[in-house]
Amino acid sequence: MTDEDAGRLADLIEDACARQARSLDHAIAGGLSRIPRLLRGPVKAVLFR
Amino acid sequence: MTSRTVETDTALAKLARALEVEPSELDFLADVRLEHLRDLRWCITDTLGAADAKRLNGVVAASKLVPTALAAAIGEKWFGPVLCARLVGLVEPKRGAQYAKHLGVAFMADITARTDPRVAGELVKELELPTMQAIAVTLVERGDHLTLSHFVGHLPPEVVAAILEAIDDNAAVVRIARYVEDLGHLDPVVALLPDARVVALVQAVDDDDLWVDGLRLFSHLGDEQITRVATTIVRLDSATVAAALEAFDRHDLWDQGLQLVEHLDPGDLATFADVLLVLDDPVIDAAIEVIDRREAWPVLVRIALAAEGLNGEVRARLGEIVERLPRSRIERFEQAAADLGHPGLIATTLRGIAPELEPNHSVG
Numbered sequence: 001m002t003d004e005d006a007g008r009l010a011d012l013i014e015d016a017c018a019r020q021a022r023s024l025d026h027a028i029a030g031g032l033s034r035i036p037r038l039l040r041g042p043v044k045a046v047l048f049r
Numbered sequence: 050m051t052s053r054t055v056e057t058d059t060a061l062a063k064l065a066r067a068l069e070v071e072p073s074e075l076d077f078l079a080d081v082r083l084e085h086l087r088d089l090r091w092c093i094t095d096t097l098g099a100a101d102a103k104r105l106n107g108v109v110a111a112s113k114l115v116p117t118a119l120a121a122a123i124g125e126k127w128f129g130p131v132l133c134a135r136l137v138g139l140v141e142p143k144r145g146a147q148y149a150k151h152l153g154v155a156f157m158a159d160i161t162a163r164t165d166p167r168v169a170g171e172l173v174k175e176l177e178l179p180t181m182q183a184i185a186v187t188l189v190e191r192g193d194h195l196t197l198s199h200f201v202g203h204l205p206p207e208v209v210a211a212i213l214e215a216i217d218d219n220a221a222v223v224r225i226a227r228y229v230e231d232l233g234h235l236d237p238v239v240a241l242l243p244d245a246r247v248v249a250l251v252q253a254v255d256d257d258d259l260w261v262d263g264l265r266l267f268s269h270l271g272d273e274q275i276t277r278v279a280t281t282i283v284r285l286d287s288a289t290v291a292a293a294l295e296a297f298d299r300h301d302l303w304d305q306g307l308q309l310v311e312h313l314d315p316g317d318l319a320t321f322a323d324v325l326l327v328l329d330d331p332v333i334d335a336a337i338e339v340i341d342r343r344e345a346w347p348v349l350v351r352i353a354l355a356a357e358g359l360n361g362e363v364r365a366r367l368g369e370i371v372e373r374l375p376r377s378r379i380e381r382f383e384q385a386a387a388d389l390g391h392p393g394l395i396a397t398t399l400r401g402i403a404p405e406l407e408p409n410h411s412v413g
Contacts, residue, residue, distance in 0.1 A: 008077060009089075012068050012070060013093055016067075016069055017096070020097055020101060023131060023132055024104055024105070024132060027128040027129065028104070030123075030126070034122070035115055035119070035123070039114060043115065046111040047108065047110075
């Protein structure tokens with residue numbers, strides 16, 4: 001594998017990681033909105049500890 | 050760039066799925082060695098898992114605080130298959146099986162397509178067989194043979210065999226098998242299949258002209274299962290044997306084909322010889338080339354011995370074939386015959402077939 005190929009691969013991995021992080025932000029926010037208000041505090045505490 | 054093989058395409062397709070990109074975006078990796086592509090995929094999967102490990106573990110911990118049905122619904126609506134696939138290896142297997150009861154089969158198939166098979170083993174132990182079968186059937190209906198192949202080496206053979214019971218598309222089973230990375234994993238699965246299923250698989254190979262894939266797969270089986278498959282082919286009917294031989298020739302698969310032939314018993318070898326020996330000279334010559342290269346002369350000796358019981362026309366044809374062999378090959382044939390306890394096979398047994406052929410007779 002050339003240096004250029006390795007660079008392209010590193011970019012693809014970085015993109016995949018960034019996409020995953022964004023998806024997770026979106027999923028956590030959406031999921032929290034569906035949880036009953038009473039449970040939201042404890043769930044947030046566990047999620048963000 | 051070297052020519053692309055099925056194995057390379059498969060490895061790139063799997064890598065593309067790990068990165069959530071189109072396989073064509075990874076064409077620049079086509080020359081990388083297969084084992085490196087596989088290691089790369091595991092490395093990328095681990096990297097993606099590690100990138101958000103703290104938050105993903107937080108999600109798993111938080112999910113225990115809400116009812117299972119609600120957690121499953123949130124997973125399906127908000128997390129989606131890619132993130133849920135990341136959670137497969139983190140969630141307690143028993144809890145994962147509980148979630149599965151609240152998830153749609155299509156969604157679970159989506160998750161499966163993105164799950165790292167290395168971490169699915171414990172969950173599989175908890176999942177009910179009908180659930181796994183339903184997921185597998187959905188993936189087959191989608192034509193997603195790649196995903197199913199991904200799991201073959203990571204699940205116990207008995208689980209794979211049990212899942213296959215639900216897949217009645219035999220050609221699909223062959224297509225799944227073609228993508229299995231380590232073909233050594235197929236043997237224990239095939240060993241668990243009933244004879245009727247092996248017959249159906251061979252029939253599907255013939256009906257859908259999947260001989261290239263089929264022979265590649267069969268040739269990786271252990272002796273017992275190769276014998277089972279070879280015997281099945283020969284006993285199906287002479288048309289199937291003819292189709293197999295035609296495929297050996299058309300796709301240059303004599304190496305794999307001879308591996309099957311080597312496992313036939315004398316009775317089945319006679320059936321095989323009956324079809325083989327009436328083929329045209331160029332086809333026979335191609336087979337002889339491979340026999341010579343593989344030093345597989347005992348096979349031809351066994352075919353000659355099996356042909357003794359066949360009709361005169363077939364035996365005469367065998368005589369012609371042997372007669373056309375160059376002297377050096379006749380010597381190797383004779384030596385193989387002597388090694389198998391039939392010294393002077395040409396001079397004695399075949400003399401009546403090719404009377405002009407004497408031990409010192411030289412052709413070509």
